[in-house]
Amino acid sequence: MDDFLRQISDLKIKPRKKLTYGEIGNYRSQSLGNSMNFYDHRQYIPQDDVRRIDWKAYMRTKNLYIRQFTEEKTVHIKVIMDNSLSMDYGTSVKFDLAKTLTKGIGYLTLNQGDIFSFVPLNNETYAETSIKGKDKFYQLLKVLDSISCEGMTDYENIIRLNEFNRERGGITFLITDGFGENIDKVLDFLCGRGEEVLFIQILSEDEVEPEVNDKLKLIDKETNEIVKIDINRIMKDMYKKKINSFIDNNRSMSLKRDIVYTFALSSDSPQEILRKTIGGM
Amino acid sequence: MRLLNMQGLWPVLLIPLILLLYFKKHQEKEIKISSIKIWDEVLKEAEGIRTKNINKYLLLFLEIMIVISIALALSDPYLVKGKAEDEITVFLDSSISMNSVEKGESHFQLAKEEINKFLHTLKDDVRINLVLIDSDENVLLERGSKKEGIDILKKISCSDFPLNLNKFSEIKSQFDGEKVFITDKDVNFDGSVIKVGKDFDNLGITYGYYDYYNGDLIYKIKNYSSKRKEVHISISDEEGNKAIDKWSIGPGEEKDMFFHPKKEKNVFIVSIENEDSLSEDNKYTIPVGQKYKKSVVLVGDNLFFDSALKSIPQINYVKKDKISSGDKKFDLYIFADNQSAENNIEDSGVWYLDPEWEISGLKTRTEEIHEDEGSFLSDLDMSKTYVNNAKYLNDIKNFHPLLKGEGGSFMVYGMKKGEKVMYSSLDFNNTNFVMTPYFPIVIKESIGWFFDGDYLLDKEEFTNPPSQLVVGDMNNRDANERKAVSYTPLKPIKNYSILLALVLLVMEWKVYKNAF
Numbered sequence: 001m002d003d004f005l006r007q008i009s010d011l012k013i014k015p016r017k018k019l020t021y022g023e024i025g026n027y028r029s030q031s032l033g034n035s036m037n038f039y040d041h042r043q044y045i046p047q048d049d050v051r052r053i054d055w056k057a058y059m060r061t062k063n064l065y066i067r068q069f070t071e072e073k074t075v076h077i078k079v080i081m082d083n084s085l086s087m088d089y090g091t092s093v094k095f096d097l098a099k100t101l102t103k104g105i106g107y108l109t110l111n112q113g114d115i116f117s118f119v120p121l122n123n124e125t126y127a128e129t130s131i132k133g134k135d136k137f138y139q140l141l142k143v144l145d146s147i148s149c150e151g152m153t154d155y156e157n158i159i160r161l162n163e164f165n166r167e168r169g170g171i172t173f174l175i176t177d178g179f180g181e182n183i184d185k186v187l188d189f190l191c192g193r194g195e196e197v198l199f200i201q202i203l204s205e206d207e208v209e210p211e212v213n214d215k216l217k218l219i220d221k222e223t224n225e226i227v228k229i230d231i232n233r234i235m236k237d238m239y240k241k242k243i244n245s246f247i248d249n250n251r252s253m254s255l256k257r258d259i260v261y262t263f264a265l266s267s268d269s270p271q272e273i274l275r276k277t278i279g280g281m
Numbered sequence: 282m283r284l285l286n287m288q289g290l291w292p293v294l295l296i297p298l299i300l301l302l303y304f305k306k307h308q309e310k311e312i313k314i315s316s317i318k319i320w321d322e323v324l325k326e327a328e329g330i331r332t333k334n335i336n337k338y339l340l341l342f343l344e345i346m347i348v349i350s351i352a353l354a355l356s357d358p359y360l361v362k363g364k365a366e367d368e369i370t371v372f373l374d375s376s377i378s379m380n381s382v383e384k385g386e387s388h389f390q391l392a393k394e395e396i397n398k399f400l401h402t403l404k405d406d407v408r409i410n411l412v413l414i415d416s417d418e419n420v421l422l423e424r425g426s427k428k429e430g431i432d433i434l435k436k437i438s439c440s441d442f443p444l445n446l447n448k449f450s451e452i453k454s455q456f457d458g459e460k461v462f463i464t465d466k467d468v469n470f471d472g473s474v475i476k477v478g479k480d481f482d483n484l485g486i487t488y489g490y491y492d493y494y495n496g497d498l499i500y501k502i503k504n505y506s507s508k509r510k511e512v513h514i515s516i517s518d519e520e521g522n523k524a525i526d527k528w529s530i531g532p533g534e535e536k537d538m539f540f541h542p543k544k545e546k547n548v549f550i551v552s553i554e555n556e557d558s559l560s561e562d563n564k565y566t567i568p569v570g571q572k573y574k575k576s577v578v579l580v581g582d583n584l585f586f587d588s589a590l591k592s593i594p595q596i597n598y599v600k601k602d603k604i605s606s607g608d609k610k611f612d613l614y615i616f617a618d619n620q621s622a623e624n625n626i627e628d629s630g631v632w633y634l635d636p637e638w639e640i641s642g643l644k645t646r647t648e649e650i651h652e653d654e655g656s657f658l659s660d661l662d663m664s665k666t667y668v669n670n671a672k673y674l675n676d677i678k679n680f681h682p683l684l685k686g687e688g689g690s691f692m693v694y695g696m697k698k699g700e701k702v703m704y705s706s707l708d709f710n711n712t713n714f715v716m717t718p719y720f721p722i723v724i725k726e727s728i729g730w731f732f733d734g735d736y737l738l739d740k741e742e743f744t745n746p747p748s749q750l751v752v753g754d755m756n757n758r759d760a761n762e763r764k765a766v767s768y769t770p771l772k773p774i775k776n777y778s779i780l781l782a783l784v785l786l787v788m789e790w791k792v793y794k795n796a797f
Binding site: 086087089094177179204207212214215216217218219220221222223225226227228229233234235238239242243246 | 306307308309310311312313314315316317318319320321322323324326327794
């Protein structure tokens, strides 16, 4: 873990657009405030702070003008990490990679003084308390280590969360395998809330290139539904086509919504995945 | 079908293992996966594909068939058609060509192995006749058991004689039941033929002769193979002098060759230097010297005979006044001057030139001399040959006329006490016969008759190859053979089993490719 954190320590999670909402912090927002960055003059209106009157301008124009500065805000970075049972699969387990990525994003966020929220995603989705400050990283690790895969994937649960309804804007990482209904609705919701969304889809190698043969009884980990199948070469080819089209569909869905999309295999290096995802921001 | 090597069936034991693996492999496996959504879609889309199960059973069937084919190939299978007979006659070609070596084993050895295999496939109570065939037949076993046949096989070897098909045709009709002929030749046979050996890549010397008149060596070399060959020949004498020659001979061609040695030697040896299948016909010894010639003695005086005998270089001629008991033995005695044979002439031919005791009477007239048309002189035309004061011979029982006149025979030949004897009553001083070119010819032909045309001694000292490897027409089928009941022999099907296994392997691969 230390190596991983050291390797990604040069990365920075920066918003691509000016922030509209959020606490005072390090990033230029759309509002005017008390930063050192001069924005504009406007005519004095009674009840304005007299300390902001530009006396030099008054001497030149005999009119009272107020000096305006931009406001700097803190970015709120959220990670929605799929911890439904479907993530507990693969020779390299998908959930392990998702946790590592979440730790990395959390580390970067807290390190740059922003607010970090972690939202585990299943049919009982709840939001962990937002944290800020480097010293809270250990707390985050404890939370992540205690979490395990359970329940079913329910993307619409996110819409019901206060974490996203309370405030607008920020950056949201969605880390999931994509197996679930209505992921498009969630993406629409997040984009509509002014979130910059980064979608990391994780699949295991077995899911992309299945090595199974013969007669199988396939059991869905989440729903316990059963499919009995006698797999042959033609079926394998059909599966490969379908899984590729599933990945392509998620990619094109993200592109349409100006979402950064990254596809990862569960065996891929988390450092590379983060560089690919955040490096493009 | 009969299997010669039952131990080869061990791969059949693998069939239960294949079945076990097959059913284990096709047992339903339970796998938990992230989502069945995509597999569900695949299943719906693939509902139309129904051939898979059939293919998998086909695969199992093919796998079992492959194992069976391999087991069959290893167990040396033979196909036997027709009803089983109680008596089987095995004719084994033991002629010179069976000495041919192919891949380190002689054709005769291969033939013995084939018979061994064949005998092992027969019922235990079957009666076996085993006959060796070369220039003659040799019945080794009559109505013997299988075991006896197998034991005899171990002891036999092949000869240096050609295969005489005429003799074979006679002997085979004397045996009943199934007949099997094992040979390395393509011959017609009304029974079954087991052919051993594939290629007869051979050059052989078929004839050798020394022409004493011209001093030439004449020999013939035959190319038995199916390709044109360059033959390297060496001709050596007893002193080790050697001449080398090289010729090209077409497939199946027999070429006459000549060599003129500088000097007449005792022996010339013609050898083929090429390595070929049959080494037995690569050397031919031509004896030339006096010591190899048959000896002829003229006892008494006869100037004309003396001159004629001296002109025959093929014989070792000696003139003596009389024969005494201590004299060496001659191959032919010619008695002149009314002398008769006394001692020491057993096992030799005798020619009496003026045997008074066999002369019936004197005719005072002149008589024409004619050759007898039934004799070995029938090719001569002796017109205008006559004798004055002709004397005729008595009619001797079992003697045939050679020269005759109006009143009887002048010269007769025949067998007396098992030896060849000739009588002549011609007065050589009162005939023009001795002055004609026919005289030395008659003398030479007559000596040829005494020696059966073979003027050389001790032929066994030089075992030369025969002039033909097969005597008789290989494609000839007489009426009896055509009527003969056709018997289908044991047919080896090992190669078919291997072929079947390969075809099944290819099919299995195709089915496997389609199934997975």
